[in-house]
Amino acid sequence: MTLHTSYARLARPLAWIVLVLAAVFGAGYWWSLGRPVPLPDSPTTRIACVSYAPFRFAGETPFDPHAFVSPERIDADLKDLSTRFDCVRTYSMGQGLGAVPEIAGRYGMKVLMGVWLGRDPAANEREMQLALASAKKHAANLRGIVVGNEVLLRGELTEKALAGYIARMNAATDVPVTYADVWEFWQAHPALAKVTDYVTIHILPYWEDEPVAPAQAVRHVADVYQRMKAEFPGKAVMIGETGWPSQGRTRRQASASLVNEARYMRQFLNYAATVDMPYNVIEAFDQPWKRDLEGTVGGYWGIFDVQGRPKFAMTGPVVEEPRWAWALGAGGVLAIVFVGAGAFRRRWRGAAGWASLALAGFATGTALAAHARLLEFACRNRLEWAVGIAVGVAGACTALSLARAIASRLAAPVNTADVAPTPTERRLLGIAWTDRFTPQRFFWMFVLALYGILMVFNGRYRDFPIGLFAMPAVAFLVLALLRTREDPLKPLLEERLLAVWLVLLGGAVVVQEVGASAVAWGWLLLNVAMALPVLLAWRRARA
Structure with a gap:
């Protein structure tokens, strides 16, 4: 044969x-x-702080220079968010977001007010002026001012130029001032701690150079947080961004899924309840415009979908589809x-x-x-x-x-x-x-x-x-x-x-x-x- x-x-x-x-x-x-996937329950449905950007509907993007979010819409968003969150973090002062500190105060919320910095000195100056005015008028509603977000990661400012903006803000207000970036960039630029009141780090296990599997993600966050506290003794360290995407590309063992987002948030809140650690999670609502920058995964970091509906419960099993x-x-x-x-x-x-x-x-x-x-x-x-x-x-x-x-x-x-x-x-x-x-x-x-x-x-x-x-x-x-x-x-x-x-x-x-x-x-x-x-x-x- x-x-x-x-x-x-x-x-x-x-x-x-x-x-x-x-x-x-x-x-x-x-x-x-x-199939329903059993997950550990969260100890609470309330979360300390959450990133807030209102650009969640079709065609909306903060890159549109003519974009403007009305105070009425921000009011409706913050009213809803106040039932789950004690604080919101913003990233810029323009396009209507300067109204956030005043409106948040109506609902007993604090604000981590963001000042967006980039390559354009004129745009940076506008942001600084708006932030200084808001800090003077609504200081009681502010938990802190974040001068610059990942601007070193993007390579849009030098450390010296960034430090100048931070020092200027710190000298003009009694509100605590910080800078936020991925934790490795704080390691690379430790001198910035001299001009900030506290250190704000981003720990996103999914986006690490060596992606972390969901089961080990919170342990990774805890290890990095303790390492950064040791590297900046005498300085408070805040986690400015942490979270997990519900859809998108799998990176090694880091699978973007609804179940894994729920798993991460519940496990993180269990961990946060055991330590004295200020934190902010990313983010309140899914942001479709981010898919232009980061692919599918960029649009699905929200705890709520674009319609403002919770994507998962904080207790009980979770179904992916x-x-x-x-x-x-x-x-x-x-x-x-x-x-x-x-x-x-x-x-x-x-x-x-x-x-x-x-x-x-x-x-x-x-x-x-x-x-x-x-x-x-x-x-x-x-x-x-x-x-x-x-x-x-x-x-x-x-x-x-x-x-x-x-x-x-x-x-x-x-x-x-x-x-x-x-x-x-x-x-x-x-x-x-x-x-x-x-x-x-x-x-x-x-x-x-x-x-x-x-x-x-x-x-x-x-x-x-x-x-x-x-x-x-x-x-x-x-x-x-x-x-x-x-x-x-x-x-x-x-x-x-x-x-x-x-x-x-x-x-x-x-x-x-x-x-x-x-x-x-x-x-x-x-x-x-x-x-x-x-x-x-x-x-x-x-x-």
Whole structure:
């Protein structure tokens, strides 16, 4: 018995295994998102202080020089926030935010008043003047003044220039003055402590250079806090920002999810209740405009969503995706669609064909639902929605066309209508393709390789669109497994190059994630699945 004959006998079982696993994985993925996850309860629903920015509705951004938030809207926000928070932290004085100290006082709240500093001296001066006036008028409502936020991290001011602004503010008011930045930048610029009344550090375990897993995140915060207290003896140290995102890219073991945000906040509040530590959490409301800067994850650090609704409770289990049953329903609908489409002009008979169509349709439906969920969180405008929907439909259509070919092979392994012992080239757009599926395969390989390059060289803020690429990748893999009786032509040179690059790019992402991210391994598997049909055909053509 030859190796080729042995493989031919295993091809059908392997194809069935892949189809079943794809359907089971799709169902299991959504089922897991819908399970209540037990978490430790928070000791309180009240939080000491929270970052407040009102730019949460569609099209709103603080980068719009004409943006203005009315006092009435700030009043409504702070009235609601006062039921959960004792204090709010702001980041700038312009665009209407100068009204926050006065309005917060109406509801018994204190304010960490932010002064935004950057490269523009004129803009910095306007911020300083507004802050000085507010500090003089509403000093009783202020817990502190934060002169500059992460301006050293952004490289927009020198330490000397920043120290000048801080010293000037400190000399003009009795309100405690500080500067806020990531904790490593305080280590790099300890002299700033001489001109501040206290040290304000940001500790965001998700964004660390070495991302911290959710289970160890609060322990990391506690260790860093104690280290910084030791490095600045005699100075009070405040945590100016800490929190966890509810959506976005997984960084190594740091998974952005609603469950993990709830886990972090509850565990942090349990820790904060045991120490004498001033702190502020980021942030009150989700901020869609931050997705322009930080990708999907930037828009989902809020304790409340953009409509002001709490994203999770402080006690009891938390469910990641309450709508999970709809995704299973989408799988059922696509299974029916695939079975119906398979009946059109079919040349095969038997239950195997129908079963394969149903499995392929269900797997495609659950993958399409995952893609739709990503679009819901990631899309920032109509163009992104249009592109996302278009590629999602294209992926489902590719899976459908391949499912018909897969069904014909599983139902009737020897079928002269679909299996050509000596295939001939087909031409499209002046290019000689090896068969009628090659243009689709080339398209998806090219798109996946292009996105893979972006992931490797600029992937910090990019999501893993696994649901989208799973649809064509799995379908092409199953079809390739079943093409044992064909004598394929050698794949195009461009396809062979893409196949090699897909494997290398997928592996590079795993290396960048130091092998700690299950999502990165899944991404590699998708790249391999997309490349295997070409690599197998290449090997067989050379044999």
